[in-house]
Amino acid sequence: MELGAFSVSLAVKDIAASRAFYEKFGFAVIGGDAAEGWLILKNGDANVGLFQGMFDRNILTFNPGWNGAGKPLGADFADVREIQRRLKAQGVALEMEADESGEGPASFVALDPDGNPILVDQHV
Numbered sequence: 001m002e003l004g005a006f007s008v009s010l011a012v013k014d015i016a017a018s019r020a021f022y023e024k025f026g027f028a029v030i031g032g033d034a035a036e037g038w039l040i041l042k043n044g045d046a047n048v049g050l051f052q053g054m055f056d057r058n059i060l061t062f063n064p065g066w067n068g069a070g071k072p073l074g075a076d077f078a079d080v081r082e083i084q085r086r087l088k089a090q091g092v093a094l095e096m097e098a099d100e101s102g103e104g105p106a107s108f109v110a111l112d113p114d115g116n117p118i119l120v121d122q123h124v
Helices: 015-024 080-089
Strands: 005-012 028-033 038-043 046-052 059-063 094-096 106-111 117-122
Touching: 005 015, 015 038, 015 046, 080 094, 080 106, 080 117
Parallel strands: 005 046, 059 117
Antiparallel strands: 005 059, 028 038, 038 046, 094 106, 106 117
8 A cells, every 4th residue: 555755743842943953964944834833854765844833742644645755646646535444444443534525635643553643644
């Protein structure tokens, strides 16, 4: 099952300090708005989202329909609702579900056995 682009979404206390820190590791901002409390940084194939005041915890994030550069894949990708159906059929409990009746942007959240949130967030 193809989940799309992967990133780690970090709940940060000071977005400017976190940005400066990750830039020392070679990350560069490719998206977001620091004034709104979020930035997306990239280094090679690694993506890190910095989110101030939006989440309580760090989150593993997958974006169906996007490649690792944050670019749309076109029409050839597994829709978030299909991924959700497959996981539910395998007995995965969801904390939040995507509306099955729609199409386009939607998301769902599952927790791994250790309570780590996994967000599958489709923007296209």
